[in-house]
Structure formats: structure tokens, C-alpha cells
Amino acid sequence: MAVRGAEPGVIWARPERAGRGPKPAFTRADIAAEAVRIADAEGLDAVSMRHVAAGLGCGTMSLYNYVPRKEDLYELMVDAVSAEHELWEPTGDWRADMMRVAGQTRELMRRHPWLPRLMSPVYGFSPHALRYLEHCLACLDPMDASYGTKFELIAMLNGVVTTYVRNEIDSAERVRNLPWSEEREQAVRLAYLGGQVASGVYPRLAEAFTQDAGPIDMEAVFRRVLERVLGGFASS
Amino acid sequence: MAVRGAEPGVIWARPERAGRGPKPAFTRADIAAEAVRIADAEGLDAVSMRHVAAGLGCGTMSLYNYVPRKEDLYELMVDAVSAEHELWEPTGDWRADMMRVAGQTRELMRRHPWLPRLMSPVYGFSPHALRYLEHCLACLDPMDASYGTKFELIAMLNGVVTTYVRNEIDSAERVRNLPWSEEREQAVRLAYLGGQVASGVYPRLAEAFTQDAGPIDMEAVFRRVLERVLGGFASS
């Protein structure tokens, strides 16, 4: 009888293929690809064990031979798309390089809108994540700082990008999924907000809302915020 | 017959009490408090409509009179604990004040470890969130910047704190929940990581791991990172 999930931790630690029984019908890559396909097409919530198994053309429980828990399936997915990170020869300008890294991460998340929800530093040690980390460190070679500081910078940058893109995506998705129209939703929200602000309890918010009427250039905000973060690290 | 969820958006827009029928048995605050109690005691996953209803001593479906969708229950929870934010008279030193805000947010999230998972800027307009925002703006009065920049700063700070605390909590929770021992888990992870790093494909990672042997002072890291972010905004 199989060990059935008694093994600890990291899925990457166990060999993909055990020597003994009949040869597996799928690779981890197959499974990850199918899960990613589903998530891209129908959203993360559509990624269920049954659904993925059906997509692969096998029984639901067969999946558990490859993936001990659903969490591990998520980990496979994150690793799979992390492979899309394009790596390049560092230019020597670490700030520019890190900006480029951030931009790529952002593009990655836009291609796979479910990524931010799964991004957690706990998943930080998959093979492709290691490649990515090494690449970041290479870009940071010219930076005069300890590895500790560099890790802080990388974690920070990832965190900021994740948070930022998550906002973008979540609001967009929420608007798309709601049954009533976007205008109706926005009208209700604005009416409520206006009412609250008009109460006089929030004078600064009130002032800000009369002031900031124009639409905001998200692209510019993104770049500016990142520049600031990098600036914070450069000065030290 | 009741309207049954055909109303759009924000739960805060609809009045807590309608004039017509029998008076509701609970307030939103009651419901939020119960949900928070459960989440604190048994984790966010234990917060189900059935569970909350049982805790309140009413039928499951009765909850839907107060809370159109589960997402709104989450929104109530976030607002409820946001009330714990202590507000003070700004000191005039906006960097110090914002550091204090961040520290409080962190404490809040440690008291309610499920908070980071629910924190999303989409929930940014609950009554207590507005209070919090106004307070931040008050702290930022001495800062020479547009409201746009100030909002960017606040969002950024929240994002960083959330990301940071989420790491702390998620890793802790993961370790606590796993059936095998922490040492075994860490041993497996380290063995795997060591093997990967020893392959020679990640020279910088290898160097970093031989170097950074000591335990890291999370408190110091937290403060340092925040200082950097604030520094990035101060210089502009």
C-alpha cells in the first residue's frame, strides 16, 4: 500500500518518479499546465481537483498520486508560470535591472491574473523560484550591500508589485463578475462615499475628493512607487 | 416579498434597519463580533455561514437577511477590527507618526491573524476604514505633497505591512497545522534546499546561505524596511 500523504513538506523534495510500480501517466508539468490552463481560462476558483483531473482525462483521486494536497497543486502552478520569467545578462545598473524585473513580474501577473492570490513567500523555493532569485541576486551584484539587505529588497519589491497588481486585477474582476452594471455599482459607491464625506467628519478626505477629480495614470503610479522603494534602498 | 440580493454593491450603503417588518434580532455589530470571535479562536476557515449562525443562535439562512453574500460578512469583520485602531493627535513628525500607524496595523494583524488574508483595497471604504484614512491624512498634514502622493504612501505602507505580517503569520500557521514535527519539516526543506544549492547552478544563493547563518531579527527588519519606504517618499 502507498504511504498516502504521510511524507512531510515540500513537493519538490520527492522524486517525480518512483522506481517501483507502473509508470505514471502524467508528469508534474502536465498537471501544472492543465491547472494553469483552467485558471487562465475560467479563473482560479475553477481549479478543483475534479476539474483538473477531468481535463487530464483521469479519475479525480488519481491526481492525489502526484499531488498530495491541493496546496501543492497551487505550488506547481506558481512554479510553472515562474518559468516564464525571462532572464538576461545584468547590465550593471541594478536599479534599472530591478525595475525591469518588477515590470516583468507585473506582466506575468497580468497574463495569469490568479497569480497574486497564490503568491506567498511560503512558495519561495520551487526550482524556478530559485532561478529567479539567483537572477535577482546577479542583478544586484553591483549593489554595495549584504545579502541580507538584498533579500530584503527582493522580498519587498515582490511584495509591492504583488500588492499593486492585485489591486488592479481584483477591482477589474469584481466589476466584471457583478450582475448589475458597472455604472450602477460606481454610482452607488460614489453616492455612499459622497454622503459620508459630506458629513463633515472627514475634512481631509473631503478636500482630497474635490481635488483629485482626474483619472489616475496607473502606469505612472506603478513606476513612481517602485522608484521610491528602490530609492529607499539606494541611499543606505 | 423581500428584494433578496438584487441590490448592488456596498453593504454600508443600505440602512441597517428597514422601517417595515419585525425588528431584527441582531445588529451588524453582533454578527461581525461573532464572526471575529470564531476567526480568532478557530481560524478564518471556520467562519462559515452555518457556524456563525449557530454561534448567534439562529438559523443559517436568517443570516442572509443581514449579509447578502459571504464576502460582505468578511467586509463586516474587517471593519469591526479596524475599530481597534487607536487614533491620536498627530505629533507634527509625519514619518514618526506613520511608523506608529504601521506598528499598530501590525499589532492588529497579530491579534487577528486572519486579517491580512482579508485585507484588500477593495474593502477600503467601510466606516472605520474612512476614519483610519482620515487619521493618516491628518498625520501627513506636515508633509509637503499632493493628496495623490499621500494616498500612494498610505496604500504602499498598508501593502508592505500586510505583505510582511502575512509572511510571518502564514509560515507560523503552516508550521502549527502540519501533522509532522517542525524539526522534520525544516530538516526536509533544508536538505532539499541544500541539495539544490550544492548543484552549483545558484552560486550567489550558495554564498548567501553559507554567509547568513544567524537567526534574523524580524522586528529590526520590519522597522528598517518601513524606514526605507518612508525615506523613498520623503526625498521627493
Add this chain to the structure above:
DNA sequence: AGCGCACTACGTACGGTGTACGTAACTAAT
């Protein structure tokens, strides 16, 4: 005063989820 209606309350039911467990087929090592 009394009618009607908007509201509360709540049981039932449906379609979904993750996954524990039992069983049968298969193959590599002994």
C-alpha cells in the same frame, strides 16, 4: 381601526468542494 405589504425567520435542497479509504491492476526488485 384595520388592511396590506415589507420584512424577518428558517427549513429544505442542490450542486459543488477536498479528501479518506478500499480495491484492483501492474511492474520492478528480490
Add this chain to the structure above:
DNA sequence: ATTAGTTACGTACACCGTACGTAGTGCGCT
């Protein structure tokens, strides 16, 4: 050839969110 470890997968369980129907309640209007 035997056997032990693996793969495959169907069944079953305990949960989830919530659509819907129905009964009771009391405010607002006529």
C-alpha cells in the same frame, strides 16, 4: 516466481455557499 510498492479510481463523507418557498410579524397608509 514471489512480493512489495505504485498507480488508478470509484465510493462516500462532511462540509460549503446559497436559491427558493413558506410562515409569521408589525409598521405605515388609508
